Each structure stands twice: as structure tokens, then as C-alpha cells.
Amino acid sequence: MLVVEGLTCRFGSKAAVDGASFSVERGSFVGVIGRSGAGKSTLLRMLNRLAEPSEGRILFEGVDVTALQGRELRQWRARSAMIFQQFNLIGRLDVLTNVLMGRLSEVPSWRSLVQMWPEQDRALAISALDQFDMASYAAQRADQLSGGQQQRVAIARALVQQPDIVLADEPIASLDPRNTKIVMDALLRINKHFGITVLCNLHSLDLARSYCDRLIGMASGRVVFDGAPAMLTDQIARELYDLEADEVLGAASHVPHGLPAPALAGVAVA
């Protein structure tokens, strides 16, 4: 279980994330939604400790992640694998080596420097690529792949980290609709087949509703909605997204009739 208590990140006097509190059961697929600037990236980056919390705590299975340093912090970063909008692959290296980078925390640095990866790590990397139909590209340079292929390689790299949680920060923001589906399906596979908890920042509400078991809505750095996708009415979505609402709502409303809909948590939406 991941527990976030009063998590805050300030940049100067501005709180990018302001007192976020929630817990996430193992094996959930949680979508973090909200308009641009709501604090979604900063929240995910704090969970991985790429951004330092100003206040609050992150607990994972009882361990205070906020207090970790040195080797233990590096281990936590491996256990909470990040996936980024821009893939963050090393373009001049081949696909297999990029995936093997996910094993860096487990392999002595001299081995990675001379490219002497243990055989079982190579097998793990090939198998991870195979999960996402990318094994045949193992020898190809990463910068020769399409965006969707690169993101699948990044997801394979996250998988070989053998993480407890995958933190995906707008993973489909630079992809076309076809690749968006392929990449979201890859994340769903990480979640459902491997049982890995996924927290995914998404701009598109339609996608969030289709793929996630639970949505956390953010506005002005605060958590203002937390519930099942079916509980997020169009009215709440409109308050969350304001002027962007029509863009993110899509054509279909997925809200079944008769479900109690929680109100926004009493916070002024920016």
C-alpha cells in the first residue's frame, strides 16, 4: 500500500502540490487527472523523489520513503519506475541496451560501462521487449523508432526494474491515436498481467475513464476528486477542467444513471 499524507511541494511561495493525501492499494490502476498546471507531474515526481517534498510523508508498505537517502533512495527509485512523455531513451544506443539500463541499480557499474550485462539480465530484457512486440527491434538504434515504439521500449525498461509501482507522467502526450492505444494497452498489461500498481497522469478524460480503476482529480495543487471513474460526472469534470472541458470530455459520457456522485472537495478550482 502506498500512503501519501499531506504532501506539499513549494516552488518559492507557490505550492505546486498542496497537502495531497490519499492511499493506493497494490495492483490498482490510478489515473491522475486535471488541467495543465494542476500539479500532476510534481505529484508523481515527488513519489519517485525526483522532486523534494516541502512537507508531508510518503509511505510505501510502512517504509517512510520521504526519509530515504543514498543507496536506499536509489533502490526506491528503481522500485517506483518512471515513464516520461518524451520517453527518455538514449537515442544512439540500441533498444536492448536501453532496456538493460533498467537493471543499472542491480548491476556493478563496471559491467554496464563495458556492456557486460549478465546473461539473465539480457534474457529478462528480451522477454520484456517481447511482452510489447518489440523483441525484433532489439538491435536497432532507439532514435530510429517511432514515438509509440520508443514508449514501448521505455515501458519494457520500466518492467525490467521489477518495480512495485510504475509512475507514468503523460505517457501518451506526444503520440497519435493508434500509438496512444498501443501504449495505454501496454500499461494495462503491466498492471493486469504483472500486478504492478500504475499511477498515470492523463490529460484525456476519456482515456482515464476507459483504462483506470480510480481517478484522482487535481486542481491548483490540491486533490479535489478521488473515486471510481463512474463517480466523475460531467459536471465535476467541467469544474476540474474549466475552459478545457469540451476538449477533454470527448463525445460520450460514461456516467451511468443512479450512481451517487461526490461533489468536488470544497476547493476553488483554478
Ligand SMILES: Nc1ncnc2c1ncn2[C@@H]1O[C@H](COP(=O)(O)OP(=O)(O)OP(=O)(O)O)[C@@H](O)[C@H]1O
Ligand atoms: N521546477 C519548478 N519551478 C517552479 N515552478 C514549477 C516547477 N515545476 C512545476 N512548477 C509549477 O508548479 C505548478 C504545477 O506544475 P506541474 O507540472 O506539476 O503541473 P501538471 O498538472 O503536471 O501540468 P502539465 O499537465 O502542464 O504538465 C505549475 O504552476 C508549474 O508552473
